[in-house]
Structure formats: structure tokens, C-alpha cells
Amino acid sequence: MNFLEKNKKIVYVDYNATAPIRPEAKVAMMDVLGNPGNPSSVHSMGRQAKNVIERARSQVSEFIGARQENVIFTSGGTEADILALKGSSCLSILISSIEHDAVLEAVPEASRIMVSHSGVLDLEHLKVLLKEAPKPTLISVMWANNETGVIQPIEGVTNLASDFDALVHVDAVQALGKLPINFLNSGIDMLSISAHKIGGPTGVGALIIRDDLNLKPIIVGGGQERGRRSGTENLAGIAGFGAAAEACSKQEDANKKIVQLRDYFEKTILAKVPRAKIIAHKEKRLGNTSAVFMPGLTAETQVMAFDLAGIAVSAGAACSSGKVRQSHVLKAMNLPDELINNTIRISFGWQNSEEDVNRLIEAWLRIYQDSN
Incomplete structure (x- = not known):
């Protein structure tokens, strides 16, 4: 029940x-809970655990139009945001004034992009800020606002970013499962998502990154997630995330x-x-x-x-x-x-x-x- x-x-x-939580996610998590496999271990139990993670990586990547190697699993949307903001090592960061606290608190020094009275990003103000910002520059905006639901002009943002040779990070935590996302065709460099917004478990998310992006890890150690996010993976959480993504794609x-x-x-x-x-x-x-x-x-x-x-x-x-x-x-x-x-x-x-x-x-x- x-x-x-x-x-x-x-x-x-x-x-x-x-x-x-979706029934599919719960089943996927129960299937791996209690099993003693560490995905970094080379024995059969470790390999089985690794297979669970890679299956989930495939499920998530298919859901958002990305490749498996683009997906970095994290502890949630907040960590994914911080990894993008801190790991990009950009000299200037521009964020909208309506971002989630995970972004606002991570880079309080960032320049704020104004929004209209209806909560839409002011692209003209972004253009002014881009002209003034020392390079390299990162623009971080949410795809859809968590309070009002207003969908932001992401295509306009990526077009401006291309004109000024800036990187783009998009917090898509609220957009996931509610709007169609095709990461590879979006012009976005980094995308944050979270499992529990689509019926997966809490405590797991992902940062999706462009193939050739140089990203500095903020959590170091064992080199998991291809060296971009160390720490033994949350096996049950990741399994639930993958199952939720697959179920959500059919709704x-x-x-x-x-x-x-x-x-x-x-x-x-x-x-x-x-x-x-x-x-x-x-x-x-x-x-x-x-x-x-x-x-x-x-x-x-x-x-x-x-x-x-x-x-x-x-x-x-x-x-x-x-x-x-x-x-x-x-x-x-x-x-x-x-x-x-x-x-x-x-x-x-x-x-x-x-x-x-x-x-x-x-x-x-x-x-x-x-x-x-």
C-alpha cells in the first residue's frame, strides 16, 4: 500500500x-535493495550492480534525447546544479532572478537577468549582460519555473549564447516529464534533472553534459561516473530513476x-x-x-x-x-x-x-x- x-x-x-513514487520505480528498487554488489567491484556481484546502473543510464538518456555517456548521476537536482555552476570554471555567470535557491545560493555573486511582469526571461537584458561579461561566460536558466509554471525561451537563450560564445546550463527539474526534451538537438551544454519530480525516489538526479565539455568535479575520490562525480553510486535510487523515466515516457x-x-x-x-x-x-x-x-x-x-x-x-x-x-x-x-x-x-x-x-x-x- x-x-x-x-x-x-x-x-x-x-x-x-x-x-x-511510481510502481515501476518501486519494483526496480526492491529488486536491488539488499544485494551486496558495489558497481566498482570486478567480481560478478559488482558487474551485476554495474549493469543496473548502465540500464538506468540508458533509460534516462532515451527519455531526454541524450547519449548514455552524457548522463552523470548525482544525489539530486541541487547537486547537479552546483556541479554545473562550479565545475564549468567560468569567469562570469549569468542567472535569472527567478532561479531555484539551489542556483541562487550556489553563486550569489552571479549577475541577475531580469524577467517580465509575467515571469518570462528578458532576452534583451541577457544580451546586454553578455556584452559586458568577461569570458568565459556561463548562462544558467530554468526551463520552467517551479512556482508559476512559466516556460522560458530556451531557444532564444541558446541562440544568444552561440552569438557570444557562452555556455548554457538549464535547470530542467520541473520540465522533465512535462515538456518534450531532446538534449542533443537543444544547443544546451548542461542540463539538471531529478528523479523524484517524475515519480522516482528522492536523493538521486543527474547532470547531462555535452560530449566534449570540460567539467571539473566538485566531489572527488574513487573516480565514479567517469571521474566527474566520485562516491559509491546510489544503486537502488538510480534503478528507480531509470524505471520512472521509462514509465514517464509512456504517459x-x-x-x-x-x-x-x-x-x-x-x-x-x-x-x-x-x-x-x-x-x-x-x-x-x-x-x-x-x-x-x-x-x-x-x-x-x-x-x-x-x-x-x-x-x-x-x-x-x-x-x-x-x-x-x-x-x-x-x-x-x-x-x-x-x-x-x-x-x-x-x-x-x-x-x-x-x-x-x-x-x-x-x-x-x-x-x-x-x-x-
């Missing part, structure tokens, strides 16, 4: 924080259903409460994500009220040690304080149903009416 089956009364709409119909559920939620709320707002609703967004403003009630209070109603939502990012604080993403968009303070994130996934959305709508309207 999985976690959500034990909590059937809970409506879980916080998939951008983490997704329920096109599920993604269509998720978009329908999200759109149904937004249209209903806006029709019943015209003062409500969907942040960046006119921009291209992830099909599962809704940043919704409720008049008269702060995000922190909303999260608690929804929790009491048996509904799991989030106030912005959920990767900051359980803290609820004003969103730096919405601040970077220069939104009014009321919108910043009263907006929560709702993110749907493959296990959600129309019944879930109806319960969410009912709770949203009741919480709104009680506070207004």
Missing part, C-alpha cells in the same frame, strides 16, 4: 514539490488529462470569484501548474486551511526546509505585495482525478468565503 493509498482522504496537489495521455484538470480548476475559480487571479495565465506554462491568488488571505494561512481540509498545496517552492516565506519569484516579477503574499501554488499529477479537483474547488471557495 503506497503513501497516498494510506491517506485516501488527502487530495495531493503538490506534484511540483515531489511526486508519488502522454496522462499529461493531457492533467492539463484538462488544471484548466477546469482555473476556469471554475475565476468564474466564481472574479477577484481571484492566476499568475501569468496568458503565458506558456506547464500544463499541471497554477499559481493562484486568493483575495483577503495570506498564502501561509491558506496552506494551513487547505491542510485542515485534507488538501496538500504549497506556498511557492517547497525545497526550503519547510519554511513559508515571501516568494522571490513573484517579487522578481514586480507584482504588488498583496499578490505576492496571497498566492499559493497548486500542481497536479497523474494520480489526480476530477473528484480531487471538485474537492479542491469546494475547499478553495469555502476558505475564500470564510475569510471575506
